[in-house]
Amino acid sequence: MDSKILAASSKHPKPVDHVFQYGTAGFRMKATLLDSVVFRVGLVAALRSRKLGGQTIGVMITASHNPPEDNGVKLVDPMGEMLENSWEAYSTELANAKDEDVVKVYRSLGEKLKINPDTASRVIYARDTRPSGPKLVQALLDALNATGTEYTDYKLLTTPQLHYLTRCTNTEGTPQSYGEVSEKGYYEKLGKAFKRAMKGKKTVGSLTVDCANGVGGPKLAELLKYIPAGSDGGVDIKIINDDVLKAEVLNHECGADYVKTKQRAPPTSKAGNNERCCSYDGDADRIIYYFNDPEHGFRLLDGDRIATLAASFIGDLAREAGLASELKIGVVQTAYANGASTKYVEKTLGLPVVCTPTGVKWLHHAATKFDVGVYFEANGHGTVVFSQQALKAFSTKEPESPAQASALETLRALTDLINQTVGDALSDMLLVETILAHKSWTPKEWDLTYTDLPNRLVRVEVADRNIFKTTNAERTLVEPQGTQDRIDQLVSKFKDGRSFARASGTEDAVRVYAEAATRSEADDLASKIAGLVK
Ligand code: 16G
Ligand code: ZN
Numbered sequence: 001m002d003s004k005i006l007a008a009s010s011k012h013p014k015p016v017d018h019v020f021q022y023g024t025a026g027f028r029m030k031a032t033l034l035d036s037v038v039f040r041v042g043l044v045a046a047l048r049s050r051k052l053g054g055q056t057i058g059v060m061i062t063a064s065h066n067p068p069e070d071n072g073v074k075l076v077d078p079m080g081e082m083l084e085n086s087w088e089a090y091s092t093e094l095a096n097a098k099d100e101d102v103v104k105v106y107r108s109l110g111e112k113l114k115i116n117p118d119t120a121s122r123v124i125y126a127r128d129t130r131p132s133g134p135k136l137v138q139a140l141l142d143a144l145n146a147t148g149t150e151y152t153d154y155k156l157l158t159t160p161q162l163h164y165l166t167r168c169t170n171t172e173g174t175p176q177s178y179g180e181v182s183e184k185g186y187y188e189k190l191g192k193a194f195k196r197a198m199k200g201k202k203t204v205g206s207l208t209v210d211c212a213n214g215v216g217g218p219k220l221a222e223l224l225k226y227i228p229a230g231s232d233g234g235v236d237i238k239i240i241n242d243d244v245l246k247a248e249v250l251n252h253e254c255g256a257d258y259v260k261t262k263q264r265a266p267p268t269s270k271a272g273n274n275e276r277c278c279s280y281d282g283d284a285d286r287i288i289y290y291f292n293d294p295e296h297g298f299r300l301l302d303g304d305r306i307a308t309l310a311a312s313f314i315g316d317l318a319r320e321a322g323l324a325s326e327l328k329i330g331v332v333q334t335a336y337a338n339g340a341s342t343k344y345v346e347k348t349l350g351l352p353v354v355c356t357p358t359g360v361k362w363l364h365h366a367a368t369k370f371d372v373g374v375y376f377e378a379n380g381h382g383t384v385v386f387s388q389q390a391l392k393a394f395s396t397k398e399p400e401s402p403a404q405a406s407a408l409e410t411l412r413a414l415t416d417l418i419n420q421t422v423g424d425a426l427s428d429m430l431l432v433e434t435i436l437a438h439k440s441w442t443p444k445e446w447d448l449t450y451t452d453l454p455n456r457l458v459r460v461e462v463a464d465r466n467i468f469k470t471t472n473a474e475r476t477l478v479e480p481q482g483t484q485d486r487i488d489q490l491v492s493k494f495k496d497g498r499s500f501a502r503a504s505g506t507e508d509a510v511r512v513y514a515e516a517a518t519r520s521e522a523d524d525l526a527s528k529i530a531g532l533v534k
Helices: 002-010 035-051 085-096 099-112 133-146 159-171 183-198 216-226 256-262 303-320 339-348 360-367 388-396 402-417 425-439 443-447 483-492 519-533
Strands: 027-030 056-061 070-076 122-127 150-156 206-210 236-240 276-280 287-293 297-301 329-334 353-356 372-376 382-386 455-460 469-471 476-479 498-503 510-515
Touching (some): 002 099, 002 133, 035 122, 035 133, 056 133, 056 159, 070 133, 070 159, 122 159, 133 150, 150 159, 183 216, 183 402, 256 276, 276 425, 287 303, 287 425, 297 303, 297 443, 303 329, 303 339, 303 372, 303 402, 303 443, 329 360, 339 353, 353 360, 402 425, 425 443, 455 519, 469 498, 476 483, 483 519, 498 519
Parallel strands (some): 056 122, 122 150, 206 276, 329 353, 329 372
Antiparallel strands (some): 027 070, 455 510, 469 476, 498 510
């Protein structure tokens, strides 16, 4: 096997002097730099699968909301979760090995982790629509072949579909089976669950979906074959930005990141006043809702809003089902969550909120500590996870009234509708549509549940972002020394003031977030804190 790996590796030389790091979303950079990285990630996938006794590992080639010339690669653990933390370091180590040391590092990892080379290794993989994808897939294949790994190529998928299929593959034929192991199985599961959850309720008007010209476009078109029309207890969807043939339009002036950061609808959107709109990102694992309010202009309904909507709906259902006292329901957010949303969950919904560092893996992990854990980043990445105890309660509780029976049935449907492996724009969209239909809400009513505190996010170029060290879920700076005291002093001068600074995990910059009672105060606070960290 060693000589095969050596020969294959020589076809994928590492760019000299480049240092790679497996970050919050795997490896991500200009696609031209990625060939050796993807090859070596293939080696890591083989090791990880063998270490786990031949369970299937997922490999996704995508750069999400990044521009078309970028690409990236990340690994998915057997239950559809993000790669275990310690393995990020092994991936980084192998990605940075000199060409002549690849086999040595591969072997030493195998020895250190006590991996039996005779164990079978299995991988499934997919990619988004970027033109660099097929060539990177070839690098991955070379690694899988050199390590004798069995594989399935799912070609084009959204990131959450690959997470889903990874879990389905590993649970097939067991009582924990997560669904049929096919793309079609995914659509069927969602379509069936949506119909059950909707119970014939009607959505109001139509929903315009901006697919960021990414893989979400064709996949949504496919999903719609399994979704009834609005008049039939489903939803009427108008798809925009679904051009996956013109490479340069991916994420360009559209998509969740554009809408969230620019605070405006994509120019291509023709939606009228008060009409529901949503935007996916390039690999459809993020979703943001919004609408135009004739009185107040553009209104964003971001991840915080989806989390509060889901938590309130599920909380109500649990009460109606007579399960409120036995299930721990909670919400997980990051420091970027608007303070008003946190207050709404704690005070109005009466549910606990946990704050974690940025990055889905942290939120997901914290959410699994609840029986029903709702987690969302403000940027629209999130989902709901249910504990075994919650699933059991939903399926075994004897209803004592028709209302209880109905609540239990809706809860069961939700556990199938929600992609519990990772945030999923398609599944999250159907969840929001279901809830709005049940509540007979337009986006306006959803928007009125609480009022966001004015806030500002600034990106600050610094000489070295690594000197910024945080604690307290990134809300407190421990280094550079003294900076946090100065931040605290400034914040104390602002009504409802809150601010923090953290090094970005994906860009060479520090991000400053500030909130205050008024727009101008939030801007002022953000620019003062930015001045402090510069
Ligand atoms: C990554 C994370 C995303 C997070 C973002 C923060 C995953 C899959 N993705 O894209 O959740 O919001 O990083 O970026 O975990 P930043 O560190 O540059 O602010
Ligand atoms: Zn994404």
